Amino acid sequence: xIKPRSRRGGGRPTIADVARKAGVGAITVxxxxxxxxxxxxxxxxxIQAAVxxxxxxxxxxxxxxxxxxxxxxGVLVPSLTxxxxxxxxxxxxxxxxxxxxxxxxGNTHYSGLEEERLLQxxxxxxxxxxxxxxxxxxxxxxxxxxxxxxxxxxxxETGPDPVDMLVGFSHLDGGRTATxxxxxxxxxxxxxxxxxxDPRSQRRLAGYRAAMEAAGLFDARxxxxxxxxxxxxxxxxxxxxALAKAPTLDGVxxxxxxxxxxxxxxxxxxxxxxxxTIGIVGFNDLDMMQSAFPxxxxxxxxxxxxGRRSVAMALAAIAGKRPEQRVVDLGFELIRRxxxxx
Amino acid sequence: xIKPRSRRGGGRPTIADVARKAGVGAITVxxxxxxxxxxxxxxxxxIQAAVxxxxxxxxxxxxxxxxxxxxxxGVLVPSLTxxxxxxxxxxxxxxxxxxxxxxxxGNTHYSGLEEERLLQxxxxxxxxxxxxxxxxxxxxxxxxxxxxxxxxxxxxETGPDPVDMLVGFSHLDGGRTATxxxxxxxxxxxxxxxxxxDPRSQRRLAGYRAAMEAAGLFDARxxxxxxxxxxxxxxxxxxxxALAKAPTLDGVxxxxxxxxxxxxxxxxxxxxxxxxTIGIVGFNDLDMMQSAFPxxxxxxxxxxxxGRRSVAMALAAIAGKRPEQRVVDLGFELIRRxxxxx
DNA sequence: TTGTACGCGTTATCAC
DNA sequence: GTGATAACGCGTACAA
Numbered sequence: 266x267i268k269p270r271s272r273r274g275g276g277r278p279t280i281a282d283v284a285r286k287a288g289v290g291a292i293t294v295x296x297x298x299x300x301x302x303x304x305x306x307x308x309x310x311x312i313q314a315a316v317x318x319x320x321x322x323x324x325x326x327x328x329x330x331x332x333x334x335x336x337x338x339g340v341l342v343p344s345l346t347x348x349x350x351x352x353x354x355x356x357x358x359x360x361x362x363x364x365x366x367x368x369x370x371g372n373t374h375y376s377g378l379e380e381e382r383l384l385q386x387x388x389x390x391x392x393x394x395x396x397x398x399x400x401x402x403x404x405x406x407x408x409x410x411x412x413x414x415x416x417x418x419x420x421x422e423t424g425p426d427p428v429d430m431l432v433g434f435s436h437l438d439g440g441r442t443a444t445x446x447x448x449x450x451x452x453x454x455x456x457x458x459x460x461x462x463d464p465r466s467q468r469r470l471a472g473y474r475a476a477m478e479a480a481g482l483f484d485a486r487x488x489x490x491x492x493x494x495x496x497x498x499x500x501x502x503x504x505x506x507a508l509a510k511a512p513t514l515d516g517v518x519x520x521x522x523x524x525x526x527x528x529x530x531x532x533x534x535x536x537x538x539x540x541x542t543i544g545i546v547g548f549n550d551l552d553m554m555q556s557a558f559p560x561x562x563x564x565x566x567x568x569x570x571x572g573r574r575s576v577a578m579a580l581a582a583i584a585g586k587r588p589e590q591r592v593v594d595l596g597f598e599l600i601r602r603x604x605x606x607x
Numbered sequence: 608x609i610k611p612r613s614r615r616g617g618g619r620p621t622i623a624d625v626a627r628k629a630g631v632g633a634i635t636v637x638x639x640x641x642x643x644x645x646x647x648x649x650x651x652x653x654i655q656a657a658v659x660x661x662x663x664x665x666x667x668x669x670x671x672x673x674x675x676x677x678x679x680x681g682v683l684v685p686s687l688t689x690x691x692x693x694x695x696x697x698x699x700x701x702x703x704x705x706x707x708x709x710x711x712x713g714n715t716h717y718s719g720l721e722e723e724r725l726l727q728x729x730x731x732x733x734x735x736x737x738x739x740x741x742x743x744x745x746x747x748x749x750x751x752x753x754x755x756x757x758x759x760x761x762x763x764e765t766g767p768d769p770v771d772m773l774v775g776f777s778h779l780d781g782g783r784t785a786t787x788x789x790x791x792x793x794x795x796x797x798x799x800x801x802x803x804x805d806p807r808s809q810r811r812l813a814g815y816r817a818a819m820e821a822a823g824l825f826d827a828r829x830x831x832x833x834x835x836x837x838x839x840x841x842x843x844x845x846x847x848x849a850l851a852k853a854p855t856l857d858g859v860x861x862x863x864x865x866x867x868x869x870x871x872x873x874x875x876x877x878x879x880x881x882x883x884t885i886g887i888v889g890f891n892d893l894d895m896m897q898s899a900f901p902x903x904x905x906x907x908x909x910x911x912x913x914g915r916r917s918v919a920m921a922l923a924a925i926a927g928k929r930p931e932q933r934v935v936d937l938g939f940e941l942i943r944r945x946x947x948x949x
Numbered sequence: 950t951t952g953t954a955c956g957c958g959t960t961a962t963c964a965c
Numbered sequence: 966g967t968g969a970t971a972a973c974g975c976g977t978a979c980a981a
Contacts, residue, residue: 277731279958290968295960305966322731326677327958329668330973345697351688358687358714367728370712372700386709389619389664497895526895533900553839553868558875621974632952637976647950669974672957 278319287315298323325367329391336365338579339387341397343375343463347495349521349549349568350398353420356572357396364580366393375463377403384409391415394579400424400431401464416582418575421465421568423594430582432574432593436465439564439597440472443518443546446562448480450605452516452544456487456507458528459520460495466520469548473518486511495520500527501534516544516605522551525561529604545604559603567595620661629657640665667709671733678707680921681729683739685717685805689837691863691891691910692740695762698914699738706922708735717805719745726751733757736921742766742773743806758924760917763807763910765936772924774916774935778807781906781939782814785860785888788904790822792947794858794886798829798849800870801862802837808862811890815860828853837862842869843876858886858947864893867903871946887946901945909937 284291289308297304297312304312315321329335340357342350354370361368369392371383380397384406387395394416402410410417410428417429424431447455457473459466470490477483489507493499500523508514519525525547532539539545539559547554550565574593581588626633631650639646639654646654657663671677682699684692696712703710711734713725722739726748729737736758744752752759752770759771766773789797799815801808812832819825831849835841842865850856861867867889874881881887881901889896892907916935923930 280960281958291958292960292969293967296967299960303966308967322727324672324958325732326668326671327973328960330666330672330957330975331959331961333960333973335668345700346690346693348688348690351693355687355714362714367711367732369709372697372704385664390667390709498898501898523895527898530898530900553865556840556843556869556872558872623974633974634953634976635951638951641976645950650951666974669957670976672959673974673976675957675976 277324278321280321280323282319283312283315283321286319287311333391335390335392337367337369337390337392338576339369339371339390339392339395341371341373341380341383341387341395343373343398345370345372348551349566350421352568353398353572353575356569356574357576358572359569360573360576373398375461377401377406381406381409384413388413393583394418396420396575396579399464400427402428416579418579420571420575423592425592427592430575430578430588430591430593432571432578432595434566434571434595434597436468437472437475439548439566440469440518441476442472442597442599443469443548443562443564444473444476446599446601447516447518447544447546447605448476448482450516450540450544450607452605452607453482454484454487454511454513455482455516455518455544456489456511456514457520458500458503458507458517458524459488459490460493460499460503460524461520462490462492466490469518469520484511487514495523497523497527497530500524501531502527504528504531515542516546518546518548520548522547522549522554522561522563525563525604526553526557529557529559529561540604540607544607550600554600555602557604559606562602562605563600565598565600567597570595619666620663622663622665624661625654625657625663628661629653675733677732677734679709679711679732679734680918681711681713681732681734681737683713683715683722683725683729683737685715685740687712687714690893691908692763694910695740695914695917698911698916699918700914701911702915702918715740717803719743719748723748723751726755730755735925736760738762738917738921741806742769744770758921760921762913762917765934767934769934772917772920772930772933772935774913774920774937776908776913776937776939778810779814779817781890781908782811782860783818784814784939784941785811785890785904785906786815786818788941788943789858789860789886789888789947790818790824792858792882792886792949794947794949795824796826796829796853796855797824797858797860797886798831798853798856799862800842800845800849800859800866801830801832802835802841802845802866803862804832804834808832811860811862826853829856837865839865839869839872842866843873844869846870846873857884858888860888860890862890864889864891864896864903864905867905867946868895868899871899871901871903882946882949886949892942896942897944899946901948904944904947905942907940907942909939912937 283294373380396418400422419431422433547563550563554561554563622633625636715722738760742764761773764775889905892905896903896905
C-alpha cells in the first residue's frame, strides 16, 4: 500500500496541486501568478479557477529560496517611539500596503554598531530593498549597504554622497533658518537647547551657530546640550540650565518640538512671558505646536512624504528604472507662530 | 572545461561548504549551529572554525522552507504613530533583539478588515508567534488566529476569552477609576471627551458611565465623542463643543493624553482656571503630563512592559512551556496631579 | 553522536 | 506560449 506522500507542511495546497487540477505544468501556474501577460488567456482563466477552488496561496519562503529574493523591505530607524521616525515608517507602510512587499523593521537605538548588526541580519534574507535613516553609517555598515545587492535609500537627510539613493532635507539649513527667524524677530541672546544630539541634531546646531556667527551673536554659553534622550520633561530641565548659564537669554531654538514644549511649560511655571521675554522655536512642527498656548513657531518637515518617496524610489529601482535624480531634497518650511511674534 | 557549477544564488558559502571543510556531514553542521549540546565538543570546534573561516551565515529562507517555520514574530497594531502602540512595539523589539527572531510589523489602521488581510499575509510565512493588539477581532480574523498553528498573544486588554494568551489591563476599570477620582475631588458636571472611539475607548467610556451613574451624575449631554483620529488640536475643538453643549461643565475625563493636553491649552486660551473651574484627567500618562502646567492627572499604563511580557509568554509557549496563567493583567495606576487638585 | 537520502515549494534554464 | 528538469540551501526521518 502506497503511503499518500505525507506532507511535512500543514497540508496546504501547493503549486503542483493547482497545476494538476488546471491540467498544466507547475511553471505555467507560477508564471500565470507573477506575469499574467505571458500566459494565454485560456490557461490563465483555468489556473485562476483552480487557485480559487483550492485556496492556493504561494509559499513566500519557497519563493524566496528559489528566486534568491524575498519580497521584503528592510527598514532601519534609530527609534520606534520618536514621532518623527514613526511618521516616516508610516509613510513606508502606507506605500507598501498595496503590493506584495512585507516590511521588516529594525530599531538601531541610535547606535552604529546596532545598525551593523541589523544589516548583517537583514542581508542573508536577500531583501528587495533597504531603507535606512541617516547618512552617518559606520564604514562597516556602509560597506554592507553597498554590497547588499538591492536598492538602498537613505532617508531624513540630504547630501552629496549617498550609498545609492537619498531623500530628505538639510538639517543644517533648517537650524539656520530657525535661528535667523529669531534674529529677525529681534531676539539677541538666543540659546540652542538640544537633547540626544544625534548627527541630525548636530547639524541643526551647526546651522544655529552659522546664523549666530553671521550676526555676530554667537556665544558658547548660549548652547545647552545633552546626550540624554529627548522629552518634554528634559526640555524643562535644560531650559532651567540654560537660564542659569545665561540669565539674559531672550530666545531659544530647540532641537525638537518636545524640548520646545518643555521650555514653554517651564516659562508658564516661572511666569516668564512668551514671546515677550523669551522667544521659542521648535523643530518638526508636530500637531501640538499649533495648539499650544501660545502657539509655537517651528520648522515643518515632511516625514510622511519622505517615507512615501523612499518607497517610490526603491520600487522604481526594483523595476529597473534608475531614477534621474538619486538625491531628493524635500525641504522644510518655517511656520511662524505666536511664540516668536514679539 | 567544466563550468564550476554556476550558483544561482550570490555564491555565498552554504552549509555543504562548511561540512566539507570541517570534514563532517551537512546535518552535523546544522545541528552544531542550532543545538550545540547535541554535537561532540571536538566537531563543534572544527565546525565553528570552518564557519568563521568561510564566513558562513545560514540562509533564513532555506531554513524556513525546510523546517516549515520562519523565525519571525508577526505583530499587528492599529497605529504606528500612536505613542501607546509604539511603546508596546518597542517592548517587543527590545525583548527580541537578543535572539534569532525577526519582527514583522503590520499596521491595521484600526480596521478589522485590514487586520484580516494582514493575517492572511502573515499566515503563509509560518511565523513563530503572533502578537496582536486588542480582543475585538472579526470572526474571520479570530479563526485565522486560532488556526495559525503558533502561539498567539493578544495585548493591551484583559478579558475572559483569549484566543490563546492575553496581557494588558482593563480599560473599563481605568475609565471608572479616572472618573471616580474626579467625583471624589468634588467635581460634579464631569464630561467625557473621546476621539477615535476604538474598542478600548468605548470601554473607557463605559467605565466613565458606570462611575457617573453610580454617583447619580450621569447626563448624556456630558459625553462628547468623535470617530476622528485623536490629536491635541482635536482635543481643543472637542472641549469647545463640550462646553457649548454643557456650559456648567466642571471637569473632563479625556480619552487619552493628547486630548487632555488640547483641553488644557484651550483652557489657557479661554482663561479658564485649571483645576479650579475645570478639572482634567487624561489616560496613559505620557511624559508630558507631569511637565504640563498645571501638571495633568492621568491613568498610567504599562505599555512597554506589556510588549515585553507578550514576548516572554510567546517564547515560553514556543519552548513548549504553556504558562500557568494565560491571561495576565498588568493593571494601571491613577497619578494624581495639579489638574484635579481643587 | 553522526550520517544518508530525501523532501520542502518554488523558480531559472533551456528546449520545444 | 508552454513544459521538463534541475537547482535553491536547509531540516526531517530514519538508520547506523
